[in-house]
Amino acid sequence: MEQAQLTEARPYHHGDLRRALVDAGRRLLEVEGGAGISLRAVAREAGVSPAAPYHHFRDKSELLDALAIEGWDQLAVQMRAALAEAAPGRGRLVTLGVAYVQFAKMNPAIYRVMFDCSQSHESMPEKLRDEGAYRLVCDTLVESGIDPMDEVSLELAAVAIWCAAHGVAEMVGFKEFAPLQAHLGGEEAFLRAIFSQLDLFRPGSAVAAG
Amino acid sequence: MEQAQLTEARPYHHGDLRRALVDAGRRLLEVEGGAGISLRAVAREAGVSPAAPYHHFRDKSELLDALAIEGWDQLAVQMRAALAEAAPGRGRLVTLGVAYVQFAKMNPAIYRVMFDCSQSHESMPEKLRDEGAYRLVCDTLVESGIDPMDEVSLELAAVAIWCAAHGVAEMVGFKEFAPLQAHLGGEEAFLRAIFSQLDLFRPGSAVAAG
Protein backbone atom coordinates (compact mmCIF):
# COMPACT_ATOMS: atom_id res chain seq x y z
CA MET A 1 0.00 0.00 0.00
CA GLU A 2 2.79 2.36 0.78
CA GLN A 3 4.36 1.15 -2.49
CA ALA A 4 3.21 2.50 -5.82
CA GLN A 5 2.09 -0.31 -8.11
CA LEU A 6 3.23 0.08 -11.68
CA THR A 7 1.53 -3.17 -12.60
CA GLU A 8 -1.65 -3.17 -14.70
CA ALA A 9 -4.06 -0.25 -15.03
CA ARG A 10 -2.21 2.43 -13.16
CA PRO A 11 -3.92 4.15 -10.29
CA TYR A 12 -4.81 7.76 -10.78
CA HIS A 13 -1.77 8.82 -8.83
CA HIS A 14 1.45 7.43 -10.14
CA GLY A 15 3.48 7.21 -6.98
CA ASP A 16 6.74 8.60 -8.28
CA LEU A 17 6.03 10.20 -11.60
CA ARG A 18 9.03 12.46 -11.45
CA ARG A 19 11.37 9.49 -11.31
CA ALA A 20 9.40 7.74 -14.06
CA LEU A 21 9.57 10.81 -16.30
CA VAL A 22 13.31 11.13 -15.96
CA ASP A 23 13.75 7.44 -16.70
CA ALA A 24 11.46 7.70 -19.70
CA GLY A 25 13.43 10.69 -20.91
CA ARG A 26 16.70 8.86 -20.66
CA ARG A 27 15.24 5.88 -22.48
CA LEU A 28 13.98 8.11 -25.28
CA LEU A 29 17.31 9.91 -25.56
CA GLU A 30 19.13 6.61 -25.85
CA VAL A 31 16.75 5.06 -28.35
CA GLU A 32 15.37 7.92 -30.41
CA GLY A 33 18.29 10.31 -30.15
CA GLY A 34 18.19 13.94 -29.25
CA ALA A 35 15.66 14.92 -31.88
CA GLY A 36 13.00 12.47 -30.71
CA ILE A 37 12.55 13.91 -27.28
CA SER A 38 9.56 16.05 -26.44
CA LEU A 39 7.63 16.59 -23.27
CA ARG A 40 4.65 14.86 -24.82
CA ALA A 41 6.72 11.88 -25.89
CA VAL A 42 8.15 11.55 -22.40
CA ALA A 43 4.68 11.71 -20.90
CA ARG A 44 3.46 9.15 -23.42
CA GLU A 45 6.35 6.86 -22.59
CA ALA A 46 5.54 7.17 -18.91
CA GLY A 47 1.88 6.50 -19.60
CA VAL A 48 0.44 9.80 -18.39
CA SER A 49 -1.28 12.76 -19.98
CA PRO A 50 0.71 15.46 -21.77
CA ALA A 51 0.07 17.94 -18.98
CA ALA A 52 1.12 15.72 -16.09
CA PRO A 53 4.84 16.55 -16.25
CA TYR A 54 4.10 20.19 -15.50
CA HIS A 55 3.36 19.22 -11.90
CA HIS A 56 6.96 18.07 -11.51
CA PHE A 57 8.88 20.37 -13.83
CA ARG A 58 8.21 24.02 -14.55
CA ASP A 59 8.91 23.53 -18.23
CA LYS A 60 10.70 21.31 -20.68
CA SER A 61 14.11 22.71 -19.96
CA GLU A 62 13.74 21.79 -16.31
CA LEU A 63 13.16 18.17 -17.25
CA LEU A 64 16.23 18.32 -19.45
CA ASP A 65 18.17 19.77 -16.52
CA ALA A 66 17.22 16.77 -14.42
CA LEU A 67 18.40 14.47 -17.19
CA ALA A 68 21.63 16.45 -17.44
CA ILE A 69 22.34 16.17 -13.73
CA GLU A 70 21.88 12.41 -13.83
CA GLY A 71 24.20 12.36 -16.80
CA TRP A 72 26.92 14.30 -15.03
CA ASP A 73 26.63 11.90 -12.11
CA GLN A 74 26.94 8.88 -14.32
CA LEU A 75 29.90 10.43 -16.13
CA ALA A 76 31.69 11.05 -12.85
CA VAL A 77 31.13 7.43 -11.85
CA GLN A 78 32.68 6.18 -15.07
CA MET A 79 35.60 8.57 -14.84
CA ARG A 80 36.27 7.53 -11.26
CA ALA A 81 36.19 3.90 -12.31
CA ALA A 82 38.63 4.55 -15.15
CA LEU A 83 40.96 6.38 -12.80
CA ALA A 84 40.83 3.53 -10.29
CA GLU A 85 42.02 1.07 -12.90
CA ALA A 86 44.70 3.34 -14.32
CA ALA A 87 48.33 2.90 -13.46
CA PRO A 88 49.73 5.62 -11.23
CA GLY A 89 52.01 8.24 -12.66
CA ARG A 90 51.74 10.31 -15.81
CA GLY A 91 49.02 9.64 -18.30
CA ARG A 92 46.22 9.55 -15.76
CA LEU A 93 44.94 12.78 -17.21
CA VAL A 94 44.63 11.14 -20.58
CA THR A 95 42.78 8.27 -18.96
CA LEU A 96 40.28 10.78 -17.64
CA GLY A 97 39.95 12.38 -21.04
CA VAL A 98 39.40 9.04 -22.73
CA ALA A 99 36.71 8.10 -20.22
CA TYR A 100 35.00 11.43 -20.76
CA VAL A 101 34.97 11.01 -24.50
CA GLN A 102 33.86 7.40 -24.37
CA PHE A 103 30.88 8.35 -22.26
CA ALA A 104 29.94 11.01 -24.78
CA LYS A 105 30.30 8.58 -27.63
CA MET A 106 28.15 5.95 -25.96
CA ASN A 107 25.47 8.47 -24.96
CA PRO A 108 25.66 11.22 -27.54
CA ALA A 109 22.15 12.56 -27.06
CA ILE A 110 22.48 12.62 -23.30
CA TYR A 111 25.85 14.28 -23.55
CA ARG A 112 24.43 17.02 -25.72
CA VAL A 113 21.69 17.65 -23.19
CA MET A 114 24.30 17.79 -20.45
CA PHE A 115 26.40 20.32 -22.27
CA ASP A 116 23.46 22.45 -23.34
CA CYS A 117 22.36 22.53 -19.74
CA SER A 118 25.71 23.86 -18.58
CA GLN A 119 25.69 26.36 -21.39
CA SER A 120 22.18 27.67 -20.78
CA HIS A 121 22.87 28.10 -17.09
CA GLU A 122 26.09 29.85 -17.97
CA SER A 123 27.84 27.98 -15.21
CA MET A 124 28.46 24.41 -14.33
CA PRO A 125 26.30 22.80 -11.66
CA GLU A 126 27.97 23.00 -8.24
CA LYS A 127 27.82 19.23 -8.02
CA LEU A 128 29.98 19.05 -11.11
CA ARG A 129 32.44 21.43 -9.55
CA ASP A 130 32.48 19.88 -6.10
CA GLU A 131 32.32 16.17 -6.63
CA GLY A 132 32.05 15.63 -10.37
CA ALA A 133 34.28 15.46 -13.38
CA TYR A 134 35.74 18.92 -12.83
CA ARG A 135 36.91 17.99 -9.37
CA LEU A 136 38.47 14.78 -10.65
CA VAL A 137 40.43 16.73 -13.22
CA CYS A 138 41.66 19.22 -10.63
CA ASP A 139 42.75 16.45 -8.29
CA THR A 140 44.60 14.70 -11.05
CA LEU A 141 46.29 17.92 -12.04
CA VAL A 142 47.48 18.38 -8.48
CA GLU A 143 48.78 14.82 -8.52
CA SER A 144 50.70 15.77 -11.65
CA GLY A 145 52.51 18.54 -9.88
CA ILE A 146 50.40 21.67 -10.23
CA ASP A 147 50.52 23.76 -7.09
CA PRO A 148 47.02 23.50 -5.56
CA MET A 149 47.46 26.92 -4.02
CA ASP A 150 47.99 28.57 -7.39
CA GLU A 151 44.32 28.81 -8.22
CA VAL A 152 44.81 30.65 -11.47
CA SER A 153 47.11 28.03 -12.95
CA LEU A 154 44.93 25.24 -11.65
CA GLU A 155 41.71 26.61 -13.08
CA LEU A 156 43.36 27.52 -16.34
CA ALA A 157 44.70 24.00 -16.69
CA ALA A 158 41.38 22.42 -15.76
CA VAL A 159 39.49 24.61 -18.18
CA ALA A 160 41.89 23.78 -20.97
CA ILE A 161 41.57 20.07 -20.24
CA TRP A 162 37.82 20.28 -20.22
CA CYS A 163 37.75 22.23 -23.49
CA ALA A 164 39.86 19.63 -25.20
CA ALA A 165 37.81 16.76 -23.85
CA HIS A 166 34.60 18.43 -24.96
CA GLY A 167 35.93 19.08 -28.41
CA VAL A 168 37.06 15.53 -28.90
CA ALA A 169 33.81 14.25 -27.42
CA GLU A 170 31.66 16.03 -29.96
CA MET A 171 33.82 15.32 -32.96
CA VAL A 172 34.86 11.75 -32.38
CA GLY A 173 31.53 10.50 -33.63
CA PHE A 174 32.20 11.72 -37.16
CA LYS A 175 32.00 8.71 -39.39
CA GLU A 176 34.80 9.95 -41.63
CA PHE A 177 37.31 9.39 -38.85
CA ALA A 178 36.62 5.67 -38.86
CA PRO A 179 39.45 4.74 -41.25
CA LEU A 180 41.97 6.75 -39.28
CA GLN A 181 40.72 5.15 -36.09
CA ALA A 182 41.01 1.67 -37.53
CA HIS A 183 44.49 2.42 -38.80
CA LEU A 184 45.57 3.43 -35.32
CA GLY A 185 44.28 0.23 -33.78
CA GLY A 186 40.92 1.00 -32.26
CA GLU A 187 39.09 3.68 -30.40
CA GLU A 188 41.19 4.04 -27.30
CA ALA A 189 44.43 4.24 -29.25
CA PHE A 190 42.82 6.81 -31.51
CA LEU A 191 41.74 8.94 -28.56
CA ARG A 192 45.10 8.71 -26.84
CA ALA A 193 46.80 9.71 -30.07
CA ILE A 194 44.58 12.75 -30.43
CA PHE A 195 45.20 13.88 -26.89
CA SER A 196 48.91 13.44 -27.40
CA GLN A 197 48.82 15.65 -30.47
CA LEU A 198 47.41 18.60 -28.60
CA ASP A 199 50.85 19.83 -27.65
CA LEU A 200 51.15 20.93 -31.24
CA PHE A 201 49.86 24.29 -30.12
CA ARG A 202 52.98 24.76 -28.10
CA PRO A 203 55.80 26.44 -30.01
CA GLY A 204 58.78 24.12 -30.03
CA SER A 205 56.71 20.96 -29.83
CA ALA A 206 58.06 17.70 -31.18
CA VAL A 207 56.81 18.36 -34.68
CA ALA A 208 57.77 21.99 -34.88
CA ALA A 209 61.25 21.01 -33.81
CA GLY A 210 61.44 18.13 -36.27
CA MET B 1 12.84 45.79 -64.56
CA GLU B 2 15.48 43.13 -64.76
CA GLN B 3 16.24 44.10 -61.16
CA ALA B 4 14.05 42.88 -58.36
CA GLN B 5 12.60 45.77 -56.43
CA LEU B 6 12.51 45.25 -52.70
CA THR B 7 10.91 48.64 -52.29
CA GLU B 8 7.21 48.95 -51.42
CA ALA B 9 4.61 46.28 -52.15
CA ARG B 10 6.72 43.44 -53.43
CA PRO B 11 5.88 41.92 -56.76
CA TYR B 12 4.48 38.43 -56.73
CA HIS B 13 7.85 37.04 -57.68
CA HIS B 14 10.65 38.08 -55.41
CA GLY B 15 13.57 37.98 -57.79
CA ASP B 16 16.10 36.25 -55.63
CA LEU B 17 14.22 34.80 -52.73
CA ARG B 18 16.83 32.19 -51.97
CA ARG B 19 19.43 34.85 -51.32
CA ALA B 20 16.94 36.88 -49.29
CA LEU B 21 16.04 33.87 -47.17
CA VAL B 22 19.64 33.08 -46.34
CA ASP B 23 20.28 36.71 -45.44
CA ALA B 24 17.16 36.81 -43.30
CA GLY B 25 18.26 33.64 -41.56
CA ARG B 26 21.67 35.06 -40.78
CA ARG B 27 20.11 38.23 -39.47
CA LEU B 28 17.78 36.25 -37.22
CA LEU B 29 20.60 34.07 -35.95
CA GLU B 30 22.64 37.11 -35.06
CA VAL B 31 19.85 39.05 -33.43
CA GLU B 32 17.55 36.46 -31.90
CA GLY B 33 20.04 33.71 -31.27
CA GLY B 34 19.75 30.08 -32.20
CA ALA B 35 16.43 29.54 -30.48
CA GLY B 36 14.62 32.26 -32.41
CA ILE B 37 15.07 30.76 -35.82
CA SER B 38 12.24 28.97 -37.56
CA LEU B 39 11.33 28.55 -41.16
CA ARG B 40 8.25 30.67 -40.63
CA ALA B 41 10.26 33.40 -38.93
CA VAL B 42 12.72 33.44 -41.80
CA ALA B 43 9.90 33.67 -44.31
CA ARG B 44 8.28 36.43 -42.26
CA GLU B 45 11.55 38.33 -42.12
CA ALA B 46 11.88 38.04 -45.88
CA GLY B 47 8.29 39.14 -46.35
CA VAL B 48 6.91 36.03 -47.97
CA SER B 49 4.44 33.33 -47.03
CA PRO B 50 5.45 30.44 -44.77
CA ALA B 51 5.43 27.96 -47.63
CA ALA B 52 7.51 30.00 -50.05
CA PRO B 53 10.89 28.71 -48.82
CA TYR B 54 9.96 25.20 -49.91
CA HIS B 55 10.53 26.21 -53.50
CA HIS B 56 14.19 26.85 -52.70
CA PHE B 57 14.98 24.39 -49.91
CA ARG B 58 13.67 20.87 -49.47
CA ASP B 59 13.21 21.40 -45.76
CA LYS B 60 14.39 23.45 -42.85
CA SER B 61 17.66 21.62 -42.45
CA GLU B 62 18.57 22.46 -46.02
CA LEU B 63 18.19 26.16 -45.27
CA LEU B 64 20.38 25.68 -42.22
CA ASP B 65 22.91 23.91 -44.42
CA ALA B 66 23.05 26.95 -46.67
CA LEU B 67 23.61 29.15 -43.64
CA ALA B 68 26.31 26.80 -42.44
CA ILE B 69 28.16 26.87 -45.74
CA GLU B 70 28.20 30.67 -45.73
CA GLY B 71 29.47 30.50 -42.18
CA TRP B 72 32.32 28.18 -43.09
CA ASP B 73 33.27 30.52 -45.91
CA GLN B 74 33.28 33.53 -43.66
CA LEU B 75 35.31 31.65 -41.05
CA ALA B 76 37.92 30.73 -43.64
CA VAL B 77 38.18 34.36 -44.68
CA GLN B 78 38.80 35.48 -41.13
CA MET B 79 41.31 32.72 -40.49
CA ARG B 80 43.19 33.58 -43.66
CA ALA B 81 43.28 37.22 -42.61
CA ALA B 82 44.61 36.31 -39.17
CA LEU B 83 47.29 34.14 -40.73
CA ALA B 84 48.32 36.90 -43.10
CA GLU B 85 48.96 39.26 -40.21
CA ALA B 86 50.76 36.71 -38.08
CA ALA B 87 54.49 36.61 -37.77
CA PRO B 88 56.14 33.69 -39.51
CA GLY B 89 57.48 30.81 -37.48
CA ARG B 90 56.00 28.91 -34.60
CA GLY B 91 52.74 29.95 -33.06
CA ARG B 92 50.91 30.36 -36.35
CA LEU B 93 48.83 27.36 -35.42
CA VAL B 94 47.72 29.11 -32.28
CA THR B 95 46.86 32.15 -34.35
CA LEU B 96 44.57 29.98 -36.42
CA GLY B 97 43.00 28.51 -33.30
CA VAL B 98 42.41 31.93 -31.81
CA ALA B 99 40.79 33.16 -35.01
CA TYR B 100 38.54 30.10 -35.08
CA VAL B 101 37.43 30.60 -31.52
CA GLN B 102 36.90 34.32 -31.92
CA PHE B 103 34.63 33.73 -34.87
CA ALA B 104 32.61 31.27 -32.81
CA LYS B 105 32.39 33.71 -29.94
CA MET B 106 31.23 36.56 -32.14
CA ASN B 107 28.69 34.39 -33.97
CA PRO B 108 27.70 31.69 -31.51
CA ALA B 109 24.37 30.83 -33.07
CA ILE B 110 25.80 30.63 -36.55
CA TYR B 111 28.70 28.54 -35.30
CA ARG B 112 26.30 26.09 -33.71
CA VAL B 113 24.44 25.75 -36.97
CA MET B 114 27.72 25.21 -38.78
CA PHE B 115 28.80 22.46 -36.45
CA ASP B 116 25.41 20.76 -36.35
CA CYS B 117 25.48 20.73 -40.12
CA SER B 118 28.83 18.95 -40.22
CA GLN B 119 27.60 16.55 -37.59
CA SER B 120 24.33 15.70 -39.27
CA HIS B 121 26.05 15.08 -42.58
CA GLU B 122 28.60 12.96 -40.76
CA SER B 123 31.34 14.53 -42.81
CA MET B 124 32.65 17.97 -43.44
CA PRO B 125 31.65 19.77 -46.62
CA GLU B 126 34.23 19.26 -49.36
CA LYS B 127 34.66 23.00 -49.56
CA LEU B 128 35.78 22.98 -45.96
CA ARG B 129 38.26 20.26 -46.73
CA ASP B 130 39.54 21.72 -49.97
CA GLU B 131 39.73 25.44 -49.46
CA GLY B 132 38.41 26.08 -45.97
CA ALA B 133 39.62 26.03 -42.40
CA TYR B 134 40.69 22.41 -42.55
CA ARG B 135 42.98 23.10 -45.46
CA LEU B 136 44.49 26.09 -43.70
CA VAL B 137 45.29 23.95 -40.68
CA CYS B 138 46.89 21.28 -42.81
CA ASP B 139 49.00 23.81 -44.67
CA THR B 140 50.15 25.38 -41.43
CA LEU B 141 51.00 21.97 -40.04
CA VAL B 142 53.16 21.27 -43.08
CA GLU B 143 54.84 24.64 -42.57
CA SER B 144 55.57 23.50 -39.03
CA GLY B 145 57.44 20.50 -40.20
CA ILE B 146 54.94 17.67 -40.57
CA ASP B 147 55.69 15.52 -43.55
CA PRO B 148 52.93 16.21 -46.09
CA MET B 149 53.36 12.71 -47.47
CA ASP B 150 52.60 11.09 -44.14
CA GLU B 151 48.84 11.35 -44.48
CA VAL B 152 48.07 9.55 -41.27
CA SER B 153 50.12 11.88 -39.13
CA LEU B 154 48.86 14.89 -40.96
CA GLU B 155 45.20 13.98 -40.63
CA LEU B 156 45.63 12.96 -37.03
CA ALA B 157 47.25 16.27 -36.22
CA ALA B 158 44.64 18.25 -38.10
CA VAL B 159 41.82 16.38 -36.40
CA ALA B 160 43.34 16.95 -32.99
CA ILE B 161 43.75 20.65 -33.71
CA TRP B 162 40.19 20.93 -34.88
CA CYS B 163 38.87 19.09 -31.85
CA ALA B 164 40.67 21.44 -29.51
CA ALA B 165 39.53 24.51 -31.37
CA HIS B 166 35.94 23.31 -31.33
CA GLY B 167 36.05 22.55 -27.65
CA VAL B 168 37.45 25.95 -26.78
CA ALA B 169 35.00 27.60 -29.16
CA GLU B 170 31.97 26.18 -27.44
CA MET B 171 33.17 26.67 -23.90
CA VAL B 172 34.79 30.04 -24.07
CA GLY B 173 31.44 31.77 -23.84
CA PHE B 174 30.83 30.54 -20.30
CA LYS B 175 30.37 33.59 -18.16
CA GLU B 176 32.14 32.03 -15.23
CA PHE B 177 35.44 32.19 -17.08
CA ALA B 178 35.28 35.98 -17.21
CA PRO B 179 37.34 36.56 -14.04
CA LEU B 180 40.05 34.19 -15.20
CA GLN B 181 40.06 35.87 -18.59
CA ALA B 182 40.35 39.32 -17.03
CA HIS B 183 43.15 38.13 -14.79
CA LEU B 184 45.10 36.93 -17.79
CA GLY B 185 44.78 40.22 -19.58
CA GLY B 186 41.98 39.90 -22.09
CA GLU B 187 40.48 37.44 -24.48
CA GLU B 188 43.37 36.74 -26.79
CA ALA B 189 45.79 36.15 -23.93
CA PHE B 190 43.23 33.85 -22.35
CA LEU B 191 42.83 31.83 -25.51
CA ARG B 192 46.56 31.57 -26.11
CA ALA B 193 47.04 30.42 -22.55
CA ILE B 194 44.43 27.71 -22.95
CA PHE B 195 45.95 26.44 -26.17
CA SER B 196 49.35 26.38 -24.52
CA GLN B 197 48.03 24.28 -21.67
CA LEU B 198 46.86 21.49 -23.94
CA ASP B 199 50.25 19.84 -23.83
CA LEU B 200 49.29 18.78 -20.34
CA PHE B 201 47.96 15.59 -21.87
CA ARG B 202 51.45 14.68 -22.87
CA PRO B 203 53.33 12.69 -20.22
CA GLY B 204 56.42 14.59 -19.26
CA SER B 205 54.96 17.99 -20.00
CA ALA B 206 56.25 21.06 -18.23
CA VAL B 207 53.93 20.67 -15.30
CA ALA B 208 54.23 16.94 -14.93
CA ALA B 209 57.97 17.41 -14.82
CA GLY B 210 57.84 20.24 -12.33
Add this chain to the structure above:
DNA sequence: AGCCAATCTTGACAACGATCAGATCAGCCC
Protein backbone atom coordinates in the same frame (compact mmCIF):
# COMPACT_ATOMS: atom_id res chain seq x y z
C1' DA C 1 0.30 36.28 -78.73
C1' DG C 2 0.27 32.18 -76.17
C1' DC C 3 1.74 28.70 -73.44
C1' DC C 4 4.97 26.51 -69.80
C1' DA C 5 7.15 26.03 -65.83
C1' DA C 6 8.85 28.28 -62.04
C1' DT C 7 7.38 30.90 -58.32
C1' DC C 8 4.43 32.47 -54.55
C1' DT C 9 -0.11 32.24 -51.71
C1' DT C 10 -3.82 30.15 -49.34
C1' DG C 11 -5.48 26.74 -46.46
C1' DA C 12 -4.88 22.76 -44.06
C1' DC C 13 -2.84 19.06 -40.99
C1' DA C 14 -0.35 16.94 -37.14
C1' DA C 15 2.76 17.68 -33.41
C1' DC C 16 4.70 20.64 -30.17
C1' DG C 17 5.09 23.59 -25.59
C1' DA C 18 2.27 25.71 -22.44
C1' DT C 19 -1.86 26.95 -19.56
C1' DC C 20 -6.32 26.35 -17.23
C1' DA C 21 -10.42 24.52 -14.98
C1' DG C 22 -11.89 20.63 -13.06
C1' DA C 23 -11.72 15.56 -11.60
C1' DT C 24 -9.47 12.40 -8.43
C1' DC C 25 -7.14 10.68 -4.59
C1' DA C 26 -3.92 10.42 -0.23
C1' DG C 27 -3.13 11.88 4.24
C1' DC C 28 -4.42 14.27 8.19
C1' DC C 29 -7.34 16.46 11.86
C1' DC C 30 -11.39 16.29 14.48
Add this chain to the structure above:
DNA sequence: GGGCTGATCTGATCGTTGTCAAGATTGGCT
Protein backbone atom coordinates in the same frame (compact mmCIF):
# COMPACT_ATOMS: atom_id res chain seq x y z
C1' DG D 1 -15.24 7.14 10.94
C1' DG D 2 -16.33 11.76 8.36
C1' DG D 3 -14.72 15.56 6.13
C1' DC D 4 -11.35 18.84 4.76
C1' DT D 5 -6.92 20.20 2.38
C1' DG D 6 -3.56 19.99 -0.92
C1' DA D 7 -1.07 17.46 -4.22
C1' DT D 8 -1.64 15.06 -8.44
C1' DC D 9 -3.56 13.94 -12.93
C1' DT D 10 -6.89 14.72 -17.01
C1' DG D 11 -9.11 17.11 -20.90
C1' DA D 12 -9.64 20.94 -23.53
C1' DT D 13 -7.53 24.73 -25.51
C1' DC D 14 -4.21 28.37 -27.47
C1' DG D 15 -0.44 29.85 -30.25
C1' DT D 16 3.45 28.16 -32.89
C1' DT D 17 6.01 25.13 -35.75
C1' DG D 18 7.29 22.05 -40.07
C1' DT D 19 5.18 20.36 -44.02
C1' DC D 20 2.12 19.50 -47.85
C1' DA D 21 -1.49 20.01 -51.63
C1' DA D 22 -4.03 22.99 -54.55
C1' DG D 23 -4.62 27.23 -56.68
C1' DA D 24 -3.07 32.08 -58.19
C1' DT D 25 0.48 34.76 -60.63
C1' DT D 26 4.04 35.82 -63.73
C1' DG D 27 8.61 35.84 -66.40
C1' DG D 28 10.49 33.95 -70.44
C1' DC D 29 10.57 31.04 -74.55
C1' DT D 30 8.43 29.86 -79.04
